[in-house]
Amino acid sequence: MQNASLESVFYSQKNHISPPFLSPSSSDSLFSPSPERHRVSVATNSGKRSPLNRFNNYQPALHPLRCTVELKQQMATEEAAQIQDPRIAGISSSIRVIPDFPKPGIMFQDITTLLLDPKAFKDTIDLFVERYKGKDISVVAGIEARGFIFGPPIALAIGAKFVPMRKPNKLPETQKFPYKLVSCKEGNVIRVYIASREVISEKYSLEYGTDIMEMHVGAVQPGERALVVDDLIATGGTLCAAIKLLERVGVHVVESACVIELKELKGRERLVDKSLFVLISST
């Protein structure tokens, strides 16, 4: 079997960059059980790295749920089949890492340098589009702020609408009927305030703080199939909040897609059985 040689391609790279990865725990029908599922092309890893790029310790992305004795053999086979796409090295080397931003101890993954590189940016969008085109996804939900950069071009290319998942108090709410007048027993008219149902919110925790995410309820319909897009998964709190918001209004989240995964923060574990696809994974 060609596993040995493929593994050596994987592990001998100086720039250990993980291949695109689909959580096998996904019960979704995004991909048919055909060989297409893990189709990728051979890695050359020839892209030049920026001196500021600290993504220097990559390894193949493994889903924690896969780490059982029973699945070891299957894992080895699947990992060997996940040959890197040559475009990923260029994308990885275009990302800058800023130490101690926004707080001491945080290695900030800055995708603005990826955006300055048209090839890396296009390759990033293309890799996602190739994965999601024809998968019956009607909603791409992008997370503020950096999900607003990657989400819209993916949505346009796959023929889906784009729904922004915003920071609090940014989405306009309908204020037309903030209350209704109701007669009570005594014949008095009282004012009953109605919570606006235009925007729903989820509070969540981050690597460096907490935040609230909001979505317009009417933007999506129950039963729609959504892809959640962001630049990066760290602790997974942000993606969890986005998935919760969509599921609260009856949307089926097919998968979440990020450019970067910070594996050491174990966000994938927090997603439990929700499928996650990333282009680049760091340890």
Ligand SMILES: O=P(O)(O)OC[C@H]1O[C@H](OP(=O)(O)OP(=O)(O)O)[C@H](O)[C@@H]1O
């Ligand atoms: O997996 P998590 O621990 O939840 O972190 C990931 C989130 O953190 C970053 O956004 P940030 O909250 O810094 O907001 P910004 O994009 O508006 O700067 C990043 O763009 C993700 O959205």
Ligand SMILES: Nc1ncnc2[nH]cnc12
């Ligand atoms: N290290 C990091 N770099 C960029 N965005 C982040 N969001 C959470 N952690 C981050």
